[in-house]
Amino acid sequence: MNIAQLLEDNRIFARKVDKRLLERLVEEGQKPVATVISCSDSRVPVEVIFNQLELGxxxxxxxxxxxxxxxxxxxxxxxxxEHLKTPYLIVLAHTECGAIKAYLEGIRKGEAGKLLSCIKIKSRELSKAVIENMELQVKIILEMGCVKRALGKGEIEVYGMHYDLGTGKVNILSKNGVRTV
Ligand SMILES: [Zn+2]
Structure with missing residues (x-):
């Protein structure tokens, strides 16, 4: 794969994509069904794993x-x-997370180190640390003013979810900060 191929693949997408949908989304704006906070890991392409390949x-x-x-x-x-009013807010953790692995290995150098220094996890085992981190990030989100207001009005639900790289399955682990499993 090189840049020319990447652009060629984009042209294939542009030829195939539903033009009426493109027009509608440009004219009317977006109204997504969920907000997902996910790892950047290329093995966790959010739209692909939730099978939501339609734009918007x-x-x-x-x-x-x-x-x-x-x-x-x-x-x-x-x-x-506040603006898109997505009814669902999802923190999506995943197995074998490289960022959490780096945290456990004590890597604190550079900009990545600054990012990892925001995490405070007790577990030393990767699979447990991934879930502890998910819970921590859900907690941070639940403390945000806009989230508190939306929860108070019953406008959103906040989910902690976990994706298994080996099976392709997502499981719900918590709802509004309360463990469901
Ligand atoms: Zn990751």
């Missing part, structure tokens, strides 16, 4: 380790809740 379905925020570190993520969440 998911508002996706991706950052290594699905870490809600600063206003780049929080601002995007706020926009999704």
């Amino acid at each position: 379905k998911l508002f996706v925020i991706r950052v290594a380790g699905n870490v809600v570190a600063d206003s780049s993520v929080k601002g995007s969440i706020e926009y999704a809740i």
Whole structure:
């Protein structure tokens, strides 16, 4: 794969895509059904794993380790809740997360280190640490003013979910900060 091939694949997409849908989304704007905060990992392409390949379905925020570190993520969440009014907010963790692995290995160098320093996890085992991190990020989200307001009005539900790279399945682990399994 090189850049020319990447562009060629985009042209294939542009030829195939539903032109009426493109027009409608440009004219009417987006109304996604869910906001998903996911890891940047290429093995977790959110639209693909939820089988939501039609444009305009998911508002996706991706950052290594699905870490809600600063206003780049929080601002995007706020926009999704206050302007797009997405009824579901999902933190999507995944097995074998490289960011969490790096955290457990004590890597704190450079910009990635700054990102990882926002995490505080007790578990030393990767699979448990991934879930602990998901719970931590859900907690941070639940403390955001716009999320509290939307929850108070019954406008949103906040889910902690976990994707298994080996099976392709997503499971719900918590709803509004309460464990469901
Ligand atoms: Zn990851």
